[in-house]
Amino acid sequence: MRTEQPQMIYLKDYQAPDYLIDETHLTFELFEDHTLVHAQLLMRRNPARGAGLPALALDGQQLELLSVSLDDIELTAEDYQLSDSHLILHPTSEQFVVDTSVRIHPESNTALEGLYKSGGMFCTQCEAEGFRKITYYLDRPDVMSKFTTTVVAEQHSYPILLSNGNPIASGPDEDGRHWATWEDPFMKPAYLFALVAGDLWCVEDTFTTMSERSVALRIYVEPENIDKCQHAMTSLKKSMRWDEETYGREYDLDIFMIVAVNDFNMGAMENKGLNIFNSSAVLARAETATDAAHQRVEAIVAHEYFHNWSGNRVTCRDWFQLSLKEGFTVFRDSEFSADMNSRTVKRIQDVAYLRTHQFAEDAGPMAHAVRPESFIEISNFYTLTVYEKGSEVVRMIHTLLGAEGFRKGSDLYFERHDGQAVTCDDFIKAMEDANGADLSQFKRWYSQAGTPRLAVSEHYDAQQHTYSLTFAQSCPATPDKIEKLPFVIPVELGLLDAGGSEIALQLAGEAAASGTSRVLSVTEAEQTFTFVGINEKPLPSLLRGFSAPVKLSFDYSRDQLMFLMQHDSDGFNRWDAGQQLAVQVLQELIAQHQRGEALVMDQRLVEALRTVLGNEQLDQAMVAEMLSLPGEAYLTEISDVADVEAIHVAREFARKQLADSLFDALWTRYQANREVSKATPYVAEAEHFARRALQNIALSYLMLSGKPQVLAAALEQFEHSDNMTERLTALAVLVNSPYEAEKAAALASFAEQFKDNPLVMDQWFSVQAGSTLPGGLQRVRELMQHPAFTIKNPNKVRALVGAFAGQNLINFHAADGSGYRFLADLVIELNGFNPQIASRQLAPLTRWRKYDAARQALMKAELERIRSSGELSSDVFEVVSKSLA
Numbered sequence: 102m103r104t105e106q107p108q109m110i111y112l113k114d115y116q117a118p119d120y121l122i123d124e125t126h127l128t129f130e131l132f133e134d135h136t137l138v139h140a141q142l143l144m145r146r147n148p149a150r151g152a153g154l155p156a157l158a159l160d161g162q163q164l165e166l167l168s169v170s171l172d173d174i175e176l177t178a179e180d181y182q183l184s185d186s187h188l189i190l191h192p193t194s195e196q197f198v199v200d201t202s203v204r205i206h207p208e209s210n211t212a213l214e215g216l217y218k219s220g221g222m223f224c225t226q227c228e229a230e231g232f233r234k235i236t237y238y239l240d241r242p243d244v245m246s247k248f249t250t251t252v253v254a255e256q257h258s259y260p261i262l263l264s265n266g267n268p269i270a271s272g273p274d275e276d277g278r279h280w281a282t283w284e285d286p287f288m289k290p291a292y293l294f295a296l297v298a299g300d301l302w303c304v305e306d307t308f309t310t311m312s313e314r315s316v317a318l319r320i321y322v323e324p325e326n327i328d329k330c331q332h333a334m335t336s337l338k339k340s341m342r343w344d345e346e347t348y349g350r351e352y353d354l355d356i357f358m359i360v361a362v363n364d365f366n367m368g369a370m371e372n373k374g375l376n377i378f379n380s381s382a383v384l385a386r387a388e389t390a391t392d393a394a395h396q397r398v399e400a401i402v403a404h405e406y407f408h409n410w411s412g413n414r415v416t417c418r419d420w421f422q423l424s425l426k427e428g429f430t431v432f433r434d435s436e437f438s439a440d441m442n443s444r445t446v447k448r449i450q451d452v453a454y455l456r457t458h459q460f461a462e463d464a465g466p467m468a469h470a471v472r473p474e475s476f477i478e479i480s481n482f483y484t485l486t487v488y489e490k491g492s493e494v495v496r497m498i499h500t501l502l503g504a505e506g507f508r509k510g511s512d513l514y515f516e517r518h519d520g521q522a523v524t525c526d527d528f529i530k531a532m533e534d535a536n537g538a539d540l541s542q543f544k545r546w547y548s549q550a551g552t553p554r555l556a557v558s559e560h561y562d563a564q565q566h567t568y569s570l571t572f573a574q575s576c577p578a579t580p581d582k583i584e585k586l587p588f589v590i591p592v593e594l595g596l597l598d599a600g601g602s603e604i605a606l607q608l609a610g611e612a613a614a615s616g617t618s619r620v621l622s623v624t625e626a627e628q629t630f631t632f633v634g635i636n637e638k639p640l641p642s643l644l645r646g647f648s649a650p651v652k653l654s655f656d657y658s659r660d661q662l663m664f665l666m667q668h669d670s671d672g673f674n675r676w677d678a679g680q681q682l683a684v685q686v687l688q689e690l691i692a693q694h695q696r697g698e699a700l701v702m703d704q705r706l707v708e709a710l711r712t713v714l715g716n717e718q719l720d721q722a723m724v725a726e727m728l729s730l731p732g733e734a735y736l737t738e739i740s741d742v743a744d745v746e747a748i749h750v751a752r753e754f755a756r757k758q759l760a761d762s763l764f765d766a767l768w769t770r771y772q773a774n775r776e777v778s779k780a781t782p783y784v785a786e787a788e789h790f791a792r793r794a795l796q797n798i799a800l801s802y803l804m805l806s807g808k809p810q811v812l813a814a815a816l817e818q819f820e821h822s823d824n825m826t827e828r829l830t831a832l833a834v835l836v837n838s839p840y841e842a843e844k845a846a847a848l849a850s851f852a853e854q855f856k857d858n859p860l861v862m863d864q865w866f867s868v869q870a871g872s873t874l875p876g877g878l879q880r881v882r883e884l885m886q887h888p889a890f891t892i893k894n895p896n897k898v899r900a901l902v903g904a905f906a907g908q909n910l911i912n913f914h915a916a917d918g919s920g921y922r923f924l925a926d927l928v929i930e931l932n933g934f935n936p937q938i939a940s941r942q943l944a945p946l947t948r949w950r951k952y953d954a955a956r957q958a959l960m961k962a963e964l965e966r967i968r969s970s971g972e973l974s975s976d977v978f979e980v981v982s983k984s985l986a
C-alpha cells in the first residue's frame with residue numbers, strides 16, 4: 102500500500118538510465134521467518150547520458166535496509182536518502198560497486214509479487230516491477246545485467262535450490278543448511294530474475310538442438326504431481342523444434358527448467374532458463390484435466406518458451422512496449438497451436454475470444470492502445486489489448502508481407518537487436534527494412550485504441566461486368582483520443598458465383614486475373630475496389646480468416662449467410678457466416694421478448710445446423726464450433742444497451758428449439774462418438790479433441806430435451822469416463838439440469854474423489870459458479886465456505902468468483918444489484934492482500950456502460966463504494982478512477 106496519490110507515468114517522458122549495472126551478484130539466505138538478501142552491483146555511469154554524476158535512485162519497496170556500502174565503504178544515514186520507494190546514493194566516480202543487505206518477508210507476502218512462499222516452497226515473480234521488493238535495484242527493463250545468484254537454505258525442507266542460467270557450484274553449510282550458486286551468462290533485465298527453493302521432484306528429458314547441442318529439460322513439481330508432467334514435457338519439445346523450423350531460433354543454455362507453483366497471479370512467467378508456471382498451466386493428464394486444459398498447457402508452455410527469443414534475448418526498452426514481446430509471442434504461440442492441432446478451429450476460438458472480451462475492453466473505460474501512452478500501474482496493462490489485439494497486429498503484418506517476407510523481417514529483428522532492449526518501432530523498422538516496405542500508416546494500430554468499424558457496400562454493373570466493393574472505416578472515440586486517423590486494414594476476400602464456385606479476381610487496371618482469394622489493403626476512410634470480368638452478381642466472402650481485428654458489416658440476407666455456410670472455401674468464414682446467421686435470429690428473438698410477444702424462431706437456423714450435423718465429411722471440431730451459438734457475453738458486446746434477461750431467455754429458447762428439432766441427429770452422433778470414446782484410450786490430439794467436442798456439445802443440447810434416455814446417458818458418461826473431458830461435461834449438464842437428486846449425488850461423488858486435487862476442485866467450483874439456474878449468488882456464497890476454497894489462492898478466486906461474474910451473466914447482473922455488491926465486497930477484501938487479483942476481478946463492473954440505467958446506477962454505486970473503502974492499491978485505484986471518470 103502506498104501513502105501518496107498514485108502518479109501517472111508517460112511514454113513521452115522516457116529517458117535512458119543514468120547508470121548501468123554490468124554485474125549483479127546476489128545471495129539469498131532463506132529462513133522461516135525472514136530472508137536476507139545481499140546484493141553486489143557493479144555499476145557505471147551510462148556513457149550515453151553525458152558528463153556529470155547525478156544522484157543514483159535505486160528502486161526498493163517493503164525492504165528493511167540493514168547496510169549499504171559504496172566501493173566497500175559502509176554508508177551512514179547522512180550519506181543516503183531513504184523513502185518507501187527509493188534508496189538514493191551519491192556516486193563519486195564513473196565506476197563503482199554498491200553493496201546492500203536487506204531483510205524481507207516472503208513468508209507473509211500475500212501479493213505473490215517479489216519473493217514469496219507458495220505451499221512449502223519459495224518462489225519469485227518479478228515481472229513487471231517485483232524485483233524492487235527483493236532488493237534495491239534499477240528495476241527497469243532497459244537496465245540489463247549479468248546475474249550470479251547464491252541461494253542458502255535448510256537442506257531438509259529445501260533440497261532443490263534453483264535460479265537462472267547454469268548451476269556452477271553447491272555444497273553443505275552449517276546447521277543443516279546448504280547452498281547452490283547459479284550463473285546466467287546472458288545479460289537480462291531484473292524482471293527475468295527467478296529463484297525457487299523447495300522439496301520438488303522433477304521429470305527429465307533432453308533435447309538436441311539444430312546445431313546438435315544437448316539441452317537438459319526439467320519440469321519440477323511437488324511430489325504428488327510427478328505423474329502429470331508428461332504432456333508439458335512433450336509440448337516443450339514440440340515448441341523447441343517448431344521455433345527452430347519456423348523462426349530459425351535455437352535454445353541457448355545447457356538447461357531449461359519449468360517449475361509448477363499453486364499460488365500464481367497469472368498463467369506463467371518466462372524467466373531466463375527457469376520458467377515459473379501456475380500449476381494449472383503445467384499439470385495435465387487424462388483423468389484430471391480436460392482437452393481444453395491440455396491445449397492450454399501446450400499453448401502456455403510454447404508461449405513462455407518462445408519468449409526466450411521474443412522477450413528475453415530481445416527485450417523491451419520500457420513497459421509501454423509490452424506488446425513488443427507479448428503481442429508477438431501470442432502470435433507465435435497461436436501459430437504453433439494451429440500447426441499442432443486444427444488451424445481453422447484454433448482461429449475460430451481465438452477470434453471468438455477476441456470479439457467477446459477484447460472488443461469489450463476496447464469499448465470500455467480502460468480502453469488503451471496496443472502501445473499505451475500512459476499508465477498508473479503497469480500490472481493493469483497485461484491486457485487483452487496488449488496480448489490478443491497485439492497478436493492480431495503482428496498477424497496483419499504477416500498477412501501484408503507474406504510468410505517469407507515476415508520471416509525475413511523477424512530474422513533481421515533478432516539479429517539486429519540481440520541483447521538489446523528495444524521498442525515497437527524497432528520491430529516495425531526491421532520488418533520494413535527486410536522487405537523494402539513502408540509501414541508508417543500501419544503503425545496507427547499501435548497508437549490508436551478502439552475497434553475500427555468497416556462498413557462494406559456493393560455495386561454490380563451488369564453492363565460493364567464490374568463489381569465494386571466500397572469500404573468505409575471509422576473508429577469510435579476512446580478515453581485517450583476522440584478523432585482517429587484511418588488504419589491500414591488488410592481485407593482478405595473472395596467472390597462466389599451462384600453455384601458456390603470461387604471467381605478469379607482481377608481488379609480494374611490489372612492485366613490479368615490472379616487468384617480467387619486476395620488481400621486488399623484498405624487505407625482510406627472510404628475506398629472502392631472494382632473487380633472486372635464479373636459475369637453475374639457474386640456473393641462476397643469478406644475478411645477471410647478474420648484478416649483484421651475490426652467489426653465488419655455487410656448487409657447479408659439470411660439465405661446468403663446459409664449459402665456461405667455451405668460453400669465458402671474459407672473454413673473460418675463458413676463458421677462466421679453461421680455465427681452471423683445465429684446473431685440475426687437471436688436478435689429477432691430478443692426483440693420479440695422485449696415486445697412481450699411469444700418467441701418464434703426462424704427455422705432456417707435449425708435447417709442450416711441440421712445440414713452441418715448431417716455432414717460426416719466435416720471436421721467434427723468444426724461441427725461442434727458451428728453448433729455453438731454466440732455466447733451471452735458476445736451478444737452483450739454487440740448490443741448498444743444489453744438486455745440481460747432478454748439475451749438469456751432468447752438464447753435458452755434457441756438452444757431448446759435446436760435440441761428438440763435436431764434430437765435424432767444429435768442423439769445419433771452422440772452415441773456414435775461415445776462408443777468410440779469408450780473403446781479408445783485417451784489421446785491428447787486434434788482428432789480426439791474433435792470427437793469429444795462434438796460428443797459433449799451434443800450431450801449438452803440433448804439434456805435440454807428432458808428425455809430419460811439422455812439422463813441415463815449423462816449418468817453413464819459421468820460414472821464411466823476415463824477422462825476429465827467427458828466426466829466434467831457430464832457433471833456440468835447435470836448441474837444445469839432439474840434432476841436435483843442426480844445432481845447432488847454427482848457433485849458429492851466428484852468432490853469426494855478429487856478432494857485432494859486442487860486443480861480438479863477448481864473445475865468443480867467453476868461448473869457450479871457458471872450454472873445459470875436461479876440462486877447463483879447464494880450457491881457461490883456457500884461454496885466460498887467449502888473447505889477446498891481459499892480466497893488467498895488466485896486459481897480459487899478465478900474458479901468461483903471469476904466464473905460467476907464473467908460467465909454467469911443472468912445471475913451476476915441480478916436486477917437487485919446483489920451480484921455487484923458481492924463483487925465489490927470481494928474486491929475490497931482482495932485489495933488488502935493481493936492488488937493484482939483485486940484489480941482483475943473488478944473488470945465486470947467496469948463494463949457498466951453496456952447496461953440499462955438502473956443497472957448502471959447500481960454498478961457505479963459499487964465502484965464508488967470501492968473508491969471510498971479506504972486505502973487502495975495503485976492497481977485498484979487506477980481501474981476504479983478511470984471507470985468513474
Ligand code: TRP
Pocket residue numbers: 226228229366367368369370371404405427480483
Ligand atoms: N510475461 C508473462 C507472460 O505473458 C506475464 C506474467 C506472468 C505476469 N506473471 C505475471 C505479468 C505477473 C504481471 C504480473 O507470459
Ligand code: ZN
Pocket residue numbers: 404408426427430
Ligand atoms: Zn507472455
